[in-house]
Amino acid sequence: MTGHDSQKPAVPAALSVGRAVPRLEDPKLLRGQGQYLDDIALPGLLECAFLRSSAAHAKIDDLDVEEARAMPGVHAVLILADLMPKLTSGRMPLGASPTGGQSNSTPFVLSNSEVAYVGEPIAMVVADTRYLAEDAAARVKVAYTPLPVVTDARAGMSADAPTVRTELESNVLNSFNVGFGDVESAFANAAHVFSDDLWQHRGCGHSMEGRGVVAEVRPGDELCVWSSTQMPHDLYYMLQSMLGLDQDRLRVITPDVGGGFGPKYCLYPEEVAVPAAARLLGRNLKWVEDRRETFISSIQERDQYWTVEVAVDANARLLGIRGRLVHDQGAYAPKPVNLPYNSATAMSGPYMLPSYSMDVVIVHTNKVPVSSVRGAGYPQAAFAMERTMDLIAFKLGLDRAEVRRRNLIPPEKMPYTKKLKARSGAAMVYDSGDYLASQAEALEAAGWKDFPDRQARALAEGRYIGIGIANAVKGTGRGPFESGIVRVGQDGKVSVYTGATAMGQGIETALAQICADGLSLPVDDVRVIAGDTARTPLGLGGFASRQLVTAGSSVHLAAKSVAAKALAAASVILDVPQADLELKDGHVRVLASNRAISLAEIARTLRGAPGYAFPAGTEPGLESAMHWRSDSLAYANACHVAEVEVTPELGQVEIKRYVALNDSGRMINPMIVKGQVEGGIVHGIGNALYELMGYDDSAQPVTTSFQEYLLVTATELPFLETILRETPSPINPIGAKGVGEAGTIPAAAAIVSAVEHALAPFKVRISQTPITPEALFRLVESSKTN
Amino acid sequence: MHEIEMLINGRSYSGLAEARMTLADFLRHSLGLTGTHLGCEHGVCGACTVLVDGASVRSCLMLAVQAKGAIVETVEGLAATDGKLSPLQQAFQDTHGLQCGYCTPGMLMTIVELLRENAQPSEAQIRDAISGNICRCTGYQSIVEAVLLATGGKSAGRMSE
Numbered sequence: 001m002t003g004h005d006s007q008k009p010a011v012p013a014a015l016s017v018g019r020a021v022p023r024l025e026d027p028k029l030l031r032g033q034g035q036y037l038d039d040i041a042l043p044g045l046l047e048c049a050f051l052r053s054s055a056a057h058a059k060i061d062d063l064d065v066e067e068a069r070a071m072p073g074v075h076a077v078l079i080l081a082d083l084m085p086k087l088t089s090g091r092m093p094l095g096a097s098p099t100g101g102q103s104n105s106t107p108f109v110l111s112n113s114e115v116a117y118v119g120e121p122i123a124m125v126v127a128d129t130r131y132l133a134e135d136a137a138a139r140v141k142v143a144y145t146p147l148p149v150v151t152d153a154r155a156g157m158s159a160d161a162p163t164v165r166t167e168l169e170s171n172v173l174n175s176f177n178v179g180f181g182d183v184e185s186a187f188a189n190a191a192h193v194f195s196d197d198l199w200q201h202r203g204c205g206h207s208m209e210g211r212g213v214v215a216e217v218r219p220g221d222e223l224c225v226w227s228s229t230q231m232p233h234d235l236y237y238m239l240q241s242m243l244g245l246d247q248d249r250l251r252v253i254t255p256d257v258g259g260g261f262g263p264k265y266c267l268y269p270e271e272v273a274v275p276a277a278a279r280l281l282g283r284n285l286k287w288v289e290d291r292r293e294t295f296i297s298s299i300q301e302r303d304q305y306w307t308v309e310v311a312v313d314a315n316a317r318l319l320g321i322r323g324r325l326v327h328d329q330g331a332y333a334p335k336p337v338n339l340p341y342n343s344a345t346a347m348s349g350p351y352m353l354p355s356y357s358m359d360v361v362i363v364h365t366n367k368v369p370v371s372s373v374r375g376a377g378y379p380q381a382a383f384a385m386e387r388t389m390d391l392i393a394f395k396l397g398l399d400r401a402e403v404r405r406r407n408l409i410p411p412e413k414m415p416y417t418k419k420l421k422a423r424s425g426a427a428m429v430y431d432s433g434d435y436l437a438s439q440a441e442a443l444e445a446a447g448w449k450d451f452p453d454r455q456a457r458a459l460a461e462g463r464y465i466g467i468g469i470a471n472a473v474k475g476t477g478r479g480p481f482e483s484g485i486v487r488v489g490q491d492g493k494v495s496v497y498t499g500a501t502a503m504g505q506g507i508e509t510a511l512a513q514i515c516a517d518g519l520s521l522p523v524d525d526v527r528v529i530a531g532d533t534a535r536t537p538l539g540l541g542g543f544a545s546r547q548l549v550t551a552g553s554s555v556h557l558a559a560k561s562v563a564a565k566a567l568a569a570a571s572v573i574l575d576v577p578q579a580d581l582e583l584k585d586g587h588v589r590v591l592a593s594n595r596a597i598s599l600a601e602i603a604r605t606l607r608g609a610p611g612y613a614f615p616a617g618t619e620p621g622l623e624s625a626m627h628w629r630s631d632s633l634a635y636a637n638a639c640h641v642a643e644v645e646v647t648p649e650l651g652q653v654e655i656k657r658y659v660a661l662n663d664s665g666r667m668i669n670p671m672i673v674k675g676q677v678e679g680g681i682v683h684g685i686g687n688a689l690y691e692l693m694g695y696d697d698s699a700q701p702v703t704t705s706f707q708e709y710l711l712v713t714a715t716e717l718p719f720l721e722t723i724l725r726e727t728p729s730p731i732n733p734i735g736a737k738g739v740g741e742a743g744t745i746p747a748a749a750a751i752v753s754a755v756e757h758a759l760a761p762f763k764v765r766i767s768q769t770p771i772t773p774e775a776l777f778r779l780v781e782s783s784k785t786n
Numbered sequence: 787m788h789e790i791e792m793l794i795n796g797r798s799y800s801g802l803a804e805a806r807m808t809l810a811d812f813l814r815h816s817l818g819l820t821g822t823h824l825g826c827e828h829g830v831c832g833a834c835t836v837l838v839d840g841a842s843v844r845s846c847l848m849l850a851v852q853a854k855g856a857i858v859e860t861v862e863g864l865a866a867t868d869g870k871l872s873p874l875q876q877a878f879q880d881t882h883g884l885q886c887g888y889c890t891p892g893m894l895m896t897i898v899e900l901l902r903e904n905a906q907p908s909e910a911q912i913r914d915a916i917s918g919n920i921c922r923c924t925g926y927q928s929i930v931e932a933v934l935l936a937t938g939g940k941s942a943g944r945m946s947e
């Protein structure tokens with residue numbers, strides 16, 4: 001293994017799963033020797049810049065590229081018509097859809113007649129350097145005729161609203177109802193009915209590394225594309241069809257990825273334009289997104305407006321929920337519209353809900369297109385549900401945790417089937433978990449019981465402190481499969497190949513641990529190669545907290561199968577019955593004897609050699625490929641308790657304590673789990689308090705740098721207290737559940753619950769995120785005048 | 787075009803740069819020292835932090851010509867020549883102070899500067915020092931813990947495991 005610190009004690013074989021094994025990824029990254037997209041150096045590499053729309057909605061009357069083309073160092077200025085000879089379509093396919101195809105809501109590779117959001121790519125400049133490419137892009141002259149703009153999804157859905165694109169008849173992309181049970185009679189028979197309007201605002205994923213793509217033209221009409229993507233295989237399939245390329249002429253590689261968080265789980269126009277231009281010009285090309293481009297061209301998410309009505313019995317037990325969810329889709333729908341479906345079906349979360357009816361309306365606006373950002377619709381659902389729980393408690397004068405306790409699914413009801421279907425069409429079955437115990441443990445750790453005393457004392461000193469709680473469940477490990485190939489080399493070192501994508505989550509280490517245990521080897525003897533379509537024929541990539549569950553299960557099964565193969569081969573080679581053999585420390589040993597054969601030797605034997613006999617009854621190669629299949633999800637759960645202090649005069653929120661309990665099933669590496677949870681919490685805190693992607697009334701973005709759009713920094717945070725529970729999942733062979741998003745989902749709801757609680761003397765109701773100082777200040781002021 | 791020479795990690799480098807080329811681009815693309823990363827190119831994220839004549843700078847905001855003749859330290863210079871990680875780097879690995887590793891070079895250089903001024907920083911001082919470095923992955927906790935581990939400090943927080 002490159003870069004492994006040899007001074008560290010070797011991890012004893014067969015003991016790595018469940019331990020905080022130091023990450024194999026780290027040594028090279030810590031030395032600055034990672035290879036991220038922008039680090040790829042190729043001979044004669046030219047750089048690209050995109051001219052992007054400055055109008056939120058306009059007709060393009062004229063595009064004059066002559067001056068830009070004539071500039072020194074500029075090799076080409078390309079518009080859609082220039083690329084068309086290398087494309088099978090000028091419009092992007094519906095991402096991640098196996099049937100491909102375009103809808104009239106997918107974006108264009110480059111827009112040529114109309115633009116529908118600020119940031120939409122129009123033309124592409126190829127030059128010696130990015131500096132020159134940007135200079136030239138600034139000299140492309142575009143004549144626009146402005147068209148009417150839709151900035152608010154609720155206004156956009158009305159019949160007389162202007163359309164966000166002239167090709168549309170309506171801004172409503174889709175509408176449907178999600179529901180079950182008899183909601184009408186639930187409301188008719190309820191002891192109490194309450195209602196609320198909620199808004200959760202969009203933000204961007206903002207991985208520290210932007211998106212990017214490098215295309216290398218190789219002899220024989222071959223093309224190699226590197227992309228900072230979460231889904232190299234999808235990019236491979238899409239490029240194959242968009243460029244009309246032979247499958248053997250294309251290779252897609254994901255290098256080190258500087259964070260994904262959802263926006264890199266999408267196929268973008270630039271990922272088609274750059275390879276197409278490389279083929280057109282016969283040159284190696286690179287484009288790397290700068291931060292301003294992230295703000296105006298990478299996927300955003302979360303803008304949803306919920307109207308929620310809840311019916312409860314006299315004991316605050318849920319009878320029914322009904323309402324409407326308006327989802328802001330932005331200008332295009334690059335993917336099938338899964339997010340609002342996720343939101344609507346996830347709303348009831350860890351609670352028992354007898355009846356439900358949610359009308360979902362998906363509406364286009366003239367803003368950056370929307371797809372998944374960490375949590376993918378679940379944070380909004382958790383926000384809506386947890387706000388509803390708080391509302392019930394507030395209205396009935398009950399403790400907020402008590403209301404939740406009465407409605408949580410008890411452990412004896414597991415597995416619990418929700419009367420809803422997952423996106424795959426399978427029933428939503430919560431596989432395992434003890435939500436009551438989770439909540440009790442989190443409350444205990446956070447000192448929930450004593451809080452009223454502490455709050456009263458603080459109030460007497462003129463300080464406004466509050467505590468908030470939120471629960472969440474997340475369906476993880478989305479299938480239908482992920483690949484895991486385990487191969488023992490002739491030196492005994494093991495390679496794992498997978499379609500999973502590493503983007504910082506530590507998936508390489510976790511898979512290496514699983515493989516190492518399966519083969520009774522030190523973790524360092526395993527190397528994981530992720531995200532290369534030439535090495536792994538099948539794969540889906542990184543999203544929906546799925547990779548450890550799916551790839552992990554495949555690697556586990558593949559390692560087991562390699563182990564079985566090694567035993568079978570050793571039995572023949574050593575002429576000892578299999579029952580008398582064991583696999584240990586990289587060797588098959590004869591029990592009660594010191595005879596042994598190494599995995600390396602077995603691999604060399606199974607490699608075969610001309611003229612040498614092959615062990616009878618064994619197959620060539622010490623390797624196995626598994627594609628563990630699953631349509632069900634493994635449900636992780638979390639309970640977060642936040643404590644804050646609010647300064648009402650300033651609208652300022654200080655987080656005093658944050659306790660997060662997370663149950664993601666069996667943990668392969670608790671250190672990685674804790675890190676994922678902490679990162680997720682902080683993302684959610686950003687959503688709650690800071691991250692505001694602003695647009696003005698004409699849909700011009702007004703936050704296009706980190707000076708205007710605030711991310712959480714180290715000083716805003718308290719010491720994060722993370723409690724890890726471990727309820728194994730029965731639905732996969734390793735018992736794991738996903739963790740990448742579990743920390744984000746309840747965080748905003750917990751913070752808002754705490755802020756509202758701190759401001760209880762003002763009786764404010766907080767129905768939105770982010771709750772900026774200004775918004776908070778206004779709430780407090782208006783409560784004083786009311 | 788300007789001929790620029792500088793001492794980087796104890797080695798002399800030279801290259802040609804336009805007056806407008808940033809130090810970050812010069813390091814990364816002209817000299818091939820790609821360990822220094824760009825996260826925002828407008829001076830807020832800190833990913834591009836390097837030390838110039840001993841002081842941290844955002845190499846996306848400094849022009850290469852301004853660093854002419856300077857002594858520059860980058861992430862590539864932190865590990866020993868035999869590849870052994872520095873105690874700070876090792877602490878990052880031990881506490882899981884990095885996930886994607888993209889912000890890490892800037893974090894490390896910021897902390898190197900901090901530790902030269904204050905060998906035993908408190909948790910609050912550490913948070914303050916890295917408050918100009920954005921990490922989207924870790925939530926900072928494990929980075930703070932890395933610095934405490936490397937300096938023998940203790941967290942004021944409640945350890946719950």
Ligand code: FES
Pocket residue numbers: 823824825826827828829830831832833834835844845846847
């Ligand atoms: S890249 Fe220099 S501060 Fe962000």
Ligand code: FES
Pocket residue numbers: 208258259504883884885886887888889890920921922923924
């Ligand atoms: S480790 Fe990914 S941004 Fe810090």
